Amino acid sequence: MERDSVKAFLGIVGRDLRLALRQRADALMVVLFFVLTGALFPFGLGPEPNLLARIAPGIIWVTALLAVLLSLERLFLADYEDGALELMALSPLPLSAIVLAKALAHWLTTGLPLMAAAPLIALLYNLDEAALPLTLATLALGTPSLTLIGAVGAALSLGARRGGALIPLLVLPLTIPVLIFGVGAIDAELAGLSTKPHLLLLGAILVLALPFAPIAAAAAIRQAVE
Amino acid sequence: MHRFANPGRFLRLARVLLPWFAVASVLGIGIGLGLGLFVAPPDYQQGDTVRIMYVHVPSAWMALFVYTNIAIASAVALIWRHPLADLAAKASAPLGAGFTFLALITGSLWGKPMWGTYWVWDARLTSVLVLFFLYLGHIALSSAFDDPQRGRRAAAILALVGFVNVPIIKFSVDWWNTLHQPASVIRLDGPTIHPDMLWPLIAMALGFTFYYLSLLLVRLRSELLESRIRALESSMVAEGRAPRLATAGGEA
Amino acid sequence: MSLFEGRGLACRRGERWVFAALDFALPAGGALLLTGPNGSGKSSLLRVMAGLLPPAEGSLLWDGAPLRAEPEGHRRRLHFLGHQDAVKPVLSARENLAFWAALRGGAAAAETLERALAAFRLEALAEVPARLLSAGQKRRLALSRLLASPAELWLLDEPSVGLDRASDRALAEALAAHRAGGGRIVASSHVPLELPGAETLDLDAFAATSAEPWPDADWSEAPWSEIP
Numbered sequence: 001m002e003r004d005s006v007k008a009f010l011g012i013v014g015r016d017l018r019l020a021l022r023q024r025a026d027a028l029m030v031v032l033f034f035v036l037t038g039a040l041f042p043f044g045l046g047p048e049p050n051l052l053a054r055i056a057p058g059i060i061w062v063t064a065l066l067a068v069l070l071s072l073e074r075l076f077l078a079d080y081e082d083g084a085l086e087l088m089a090l091s092p093l094p095l096s097a098i099v100l101a102k103a104l105a106h107w108l109t110t111g112l113p114l115m116a117a118a119p120l121i122a123l124l125y126n127l128d129e130a131a132l133p134l135t136l137a138t139l140a141l142g143t144p145s146l147t148l149i150g151a152v153g154a155a156l157s158l159g160a161r162r163g164g165a166l167i168p169l170l171v172l173p174l175t176i177p178v179l180i181f182g183v184g185a186i187d188a189e190l191a192g193l194s195t196k197p198h199l200l201l202l203g204a205i206l207v208l209a210l211p212f213a214p215i216a217a218a219a220a221i222r223q224a225v226e
Numbered sequence: 227m228h229r230f231a232n233p234g235r236f237l238r239l240a241r242v243l244l245p246w247f248a249v250a251s252v253l254g255i256g257i258g259l260g261l262g263l264f265v266a267p268p269d270y271q272q273g274d275t276v277r278i279m280y281v282h283v284p285s286a287w288m289a290l291f292v293y294t295n296i297a298i299a300s301a302v303a304l305i306w307r308h309p310l311a312d313l314a315a316k317a318s319a320p321l322g323a324g325f326t327f328l329a330l331i332t333g334s335l336w337g338k339p340m341w342g343t344y345w346v347w348d349a350r351l352t353s354v355l356v357l358f359f360l361y362l363g364h365i366a367l368s369s370a371f372d373d374p375q376r377g378r379r380a381a382a383i384l385a386l387v388g389f390v391n392v393p394i395i396k397f398s399v400d401w402w403n404t405l406h407q408p409a410s411v412i413r414l415d416g417p418t419i420h421p422d423m424l425w426p427l428i429a430m431a432l433g434f435t436f437y438y439l440s441l442l443l444v445r446l447r448s449e450l451l452e453s454r455i456r457a458l459e460s461s462m463v464a465e466g467r468a469p470r471l472a473t474a475g476g477e478a
Numbered sequence: 479m480s481l482f483e484g485r486g487l488a489c490r491r492g493e494r495w496v497f498a499a500l501d502f503a504l505p506a507g508g509a510l511l512l513t514g515p516n517g518s519g520k521s522s523l524l525r526v527m528a529g530l531l532p533p534a535e536g537s538l539l540w541d542g543a544p545l546r547a548e549p550e551g552h553r554r555r556l557h558f559l560g561h562q563d564a565v566k567p568v569l570s571a572r573e574n575l576a577f578w579a580a581l582r583g584g585a586a587a588a589e590t591l592e593r594a595l596a597a598f599r600l601e602a603l604a605e606v607p608a609r610l611l612s613a614g615q616k617r618r619l620a621l622s623r624l625l626a627s628p629a630e631l632w633l634l635d636e637p638s639v640g641l642d643r644a645s646d647r648a649l650a651e652a653l654a655a656h657r658a659g660g661g662r663i664v665a666s667s668h669v670p671l672e673l674p675g676a677e678t679l680d681l682d683a684f685a686a687t688s689a690e691p692w693p694d695a696d697w698s699e700a701p702w703s704e705i706p
Binding site: 015 | 525528529530531532550553554556558560561562563564565566568569573577578580581582583
């Protein structure tokens with residue numbers, strides 16, 4: 001039974017990864033959005049290197065947050081529309097585990113590529129090279145939380161009119177703490193302060209989101225497939 | 227728990243309570259404004275502008291109080307499926323958003339003479355702004371579905387998730403604020419409060435609470451009638467009859 | 479013998495009562511055919527039986543034990559076929575099928591998948607991306623899901639929609655084989671479905687008469703007169 005559950009869990013992750021791989025354009029678009037938006041700010045702010053280096057952490061995090069938001073709609077919508085979600089809700093695997101599997105696949109196809117693209121933005125903004133590993137660490141700790149919190153919003157908006165426009169409205173206020181601690185850690189590193197409290201708080205958010213967000217999202221999906 | 231699930235009994239109870247609540251609300255706000263504007267002393271630093279506090283602080287309290295109510299009602303609706311609870315949550319949200327908006331407006335009007343600008347990213351104001359966004363999300367979600375009940379139940383989940391997040395958001399905003407503006411901001415409220423300033427605050431808070439309760443009763447009553455009309459209409463449609471223009475009495 | 483039973487079931491969609499006071503009993507090897515006009519609640523009853531939609535009143539029992547107590551055990555023993563086919567266009571027919579079989583407990587043996595595909599004449603199309611399949615072929619792929627992993631109870635919503643005559647036969651054979659093995663079937667259908675000896679449940683007979691948005695609503699005390 002245990003092994004069956006693990007197999008079923010991995011089966012969902014594998015299927016979603018395979019779907020993402022065959023529809024590469026979706027995941028690619030998110031990264032492209034991240035890089036393009038990041039490259040846009042200097043046109044509005046001017047090319048002054050010191051200014052850009054100072055705001056780089058904020059730009060990286062805000063654009064990463066927006067990119068994740070952009071990708072949230074596809075987390076459940078396709079499965080909801082073609083009836084796959086109700087079949088998943090009827091499978092022996094608990095629905096919250098299914099949400100977790102789908103969130104994992106989503107993070108692997110958005111959070112991870114965003115981390116890969118982040119050094120490019122850091123380069124464009126002259127971010128201190130020494131701060132780069134920490135920047136990636138904050139993204140590694142923070143973007144899974146964004147996906148998990150976002151999953152709740154994506155699940156709640158299933159079947160709603162204007163679902164896509166609704167998700168940012170639901171999710172953005174809830175992600176503010178992630179943004180604050182993510183940027184705070186990089187700023188602290190640049191200022192030569194301890195980054196530990198920020199990273200611990202980011203980790204704490206992830207630890208809280210890991211069990212609770214899938215439960216809330218599963219409850220929302222149950223309502224959607226009634 | 228389900229005693230007031232009888233909508234007829236609720237409507238009757240509402241009819242009895244509403245006048246009392248309305249009078250209590252007028253009295254509370256009247257006394258609070260009277261004391262606050264004419265009796266309470268001006269602040270030795272801020273002068274008469276401090277009187278904005280008598281609207282601002284109770285509004286901010288109400289913003290949190292109503293959100294707490296929404297979360298409790300949502301929990302009751304999700305766990306016990308009490309039919310009035312999710313209606314109460316939905317009916318409360320615009321009222322809470324109104325108080326939050328009032329707190330933001332008065333905060334920024336107060337900020338102008340104090341800080342020389344309408345908006346400062348003060349920790350409290352920022353938290354209230356985020357709370358306002360949470361309210362907007364709740365209202366948008368609860369009205370985003372063709373089936374109103376589905377909207378209310380989705381909004382109930384969002385309210386619980388939001389409620390768990392409120393302390394986290396508050397903590398993170400405080401953290402962020404002290405990080406970026408080390409202790410130079412004048413706090414909106416002093417550390418100690420004179421009794422002459424406390425009484426008008428309490429009167430206003432009570433007045434606002436009864437104002438909220440009165441409007442909640444009115445809104446619940448119209449929500450009840452609306453859902454009954456919808457139920458009658460949809461059962462007519464199911465029988466293949468076209469409903470006439472809905473009448474409030476519902477006796478089609 | 480174990481029974482799948484519903485007692486006093488009532489269903490509400492949104493604020494409308496769909497049916498009320500509905501009873502049914504389904505023994506092993508039995509079949510139940512749901513009939514009734516549009517909107518009479520055939521799909522809703524199937525969703526109630528699957529556990530997707532909680533009944534507003536009444537209860538479902540398996541072997542005398544209420545299903546509410548162990549929803550996961552119930553999900554383990556049922557196959558649900560809804561209006562939609564849940565076929566992913568970028569996956570091949572076999573990949574689609576293998577995923578659903580694996581989700582229901584362990585990877586299915588390759589020959590089980592082959593048999594399921596062959597039963598609905600899809601073996602030649604197994605490697606074809608599902609986006610190339612026609613609507614009827616997609617329906618057949620959805621039906622082959624029933625055979626790709628074992629489940630005692632089949633809940634089928636309009637299973638024969640869009641099928642050609644040969645596939646109709648294949649469906650009838652699959653249904654008969656399932657029942658011969660002690661399986662149970664509940665199916666809704668507008669067109670005659672080959673289910674010999676099936677009990678017919680006409681949902682029109684359980685149409686709800688109440689229009690009240692709440693189960694125990696009592697408006698007798700409502701002060702209508704003061705509302706304009």
